[in-house]
Amino acid sequence: MQRRDHHDWASEAYVEEWVRRQQAEDPNRVERFQLICDLLPFPHDATVTILDVGAGYGPLCRFILDRYPHATCIAQDGSAPMLNRARSLAASYGEHLKTHLSDLFATNWLPTEFGPFDAAVSSICLHNLRDFDRISEIYREIRAHLKSGGVFLNEDLINAPTAELKQRYDIVAALRRQRTGTSAEDLQAMVRGHSGHSAGHATTDSFPATLDQHLAALKSAGFKTVDCFWKELRRALIGGYV
Numbered sequence: 001m002q003r004r005d006h007h008d009w010a011s012e013a014y015v016e017e018w019v020r021r022q023q024a025e026d027p028n029r030v031e032r033f034q035l036i037c038d039l040l041p042f043p044h045d046a047t048v049t050i051l052d053v054g055a056g057y058g059p060l061c062r063f064i065l066d067r068y069p070h071a072t073c074i075a076q077d078g079s080a081p082m083l084n085r086a087r088s089l090a091a092s093y094g095e096h097l098k099t100h101l102s103d104l105f106a107t108n109w110l111p112t113e114f115g116p117f118d119a120a121v122s123s124i125c126l127h128n129l130r131d132f133d134r135i136s137e138i139y140r141e142i143r144a145h146l147k148s149g150g151v152f153l154n155e156d157l158i159n160a161p162t163a164e165l166k167q168r169y170d171i172v173a174a175l176r177r178q179r180t181g182t183s184a185e186d187l188q189a190m191v192r193g194h195s196g197h198s199a200g201h202a203t204t205d206s207f208p209a210t211l212d213q214h215l216a217a218l219k220s221a222g223f224k225t226v227d228c229f230w231k232e233l234r235r236a237l238i239g240g241y242v
Contacts, residue, residue, distance in 0.1 A: 022057075029123075032237060033063040035230055036153050039239070040119055045070055048118035051111070052076060053142070053154075054104070054125025058086035058097070064121070065093050074114045076100045104129060104138060115145045120152045124235075127157040132208035132217075139221040146242050152223065153239035159210045160234060166206070169233045207234065214238050 042048050047070045052061050055075035065073055075086050075097060083099045090097045100111035104126075120142045126135050142152050160166035209217070211228055215238060218226045223240025230237040 022059075029059070030063075032155055032230060033060055033123075035237060036060070036121055036123075036155070037064060037067045039151065039153055039229060040064075040068070041149060041151060041241070042068065042071075042118065044068055046118075047071065049074065049114060051115070051117045051120040051142070051145075053120060053122040053138070054078075054128075055086060055099075056082045056123075056125070058090045060121060060123045061086065061097055062090055062093070065090075065096055069096075071096065072114075073097050074100055074111050074117075076102060076109070076111055078103045105134060110141055110145055112145065116147045116150075117145055118147055118150050120146060120150075122152075122154045122156065124156060126154065127207045130208055132213065135208055135214075136217040136221070139217050139223075143221045143223060143240075143242065148242055150242045151239060152218075153229075153237065154214075155230075155235070155237045156214075157207045157234050158214060158236050159207050161210050161212070166234075172233060211236055211238070 040050075044067060046068060048068065049072045050064060050068075051074045052058075052064075053076055055061055055073075055077050056079070058075055061073040061075050065071060073093075073096065075083065075090075077083050077086070077099075078101070080101055083101055086097075086099055098111075098114065100114075102109040102111070126138065129135055139152070146152065160169050211231065214236075215226050215228065218238065218240045221240075222242075224242060226238075226240040228236055228238050
């Protein structure tokens with residue numbers, strides 16, 4: 001498959017800068033991470049195994065393990081520099097955090113040796129594939145490796161449903177950056193610019209699919225109860241229960 005990800009996840013320098021900017025945003029993500037934890041259908045003392053798809057440097061794993069101290073998180077990512085940071089940041093969790101390096105375009109990307117999983121989560125990852133057919137396949141693969149009663153929760157970037165709304169979302173995002181300063185999204189916008197993508201061009205295809213398309217793909221993958229649990233502009237927390 002043709003790769004269209006504009007990020008250089010193999011570069012130590014790029015990942016270091018990306019993580020630095022993203023960590024500045026971590027306090028703003030606490031509420032969404034808490035919502036993910038609240039939606040997990042387990043008591044806080046449960047001995048469950050949770051797969052974090054595209055875990056990066058491990059912020060969601062760390063948040064989950066702080067609230068589910070008997071859980072085990074499997075941090076999957078395709079970037080060795082990212083997982084190195086996940087290991088160093090989460091060393092205090094011992095065997096409760098395991099890492100797995102794999103390419104999401106590979107058919108054997110899932111760390112099946114740790115499954116089946118009680119839950120799977122993902123945060124701002126899958127849109128980077130820029131391939132909705134592959135994302136839909138990943139939904140099906142995750143569903144096939146979840147235990148009965150499990151859940152998949154995916155916070156990600158989605159398309160606006162119309163070009164007019166995309167323009168409005170871009171204006172709102174620009175105003176917010178002016179008020180609050182730079183964020184991790186600025187680095188992404190910078191890289192898109194160097195890749196020949198115009199941030200001001202009014203299209204609806206910045207990301208692989210709209211909210212409705214993602215929800216339909218989750219249903220098609222076999223999740224019984226599917227919903228959008230939170231949405232703000234082009235960020236959404238979606239998922240489904242088994």
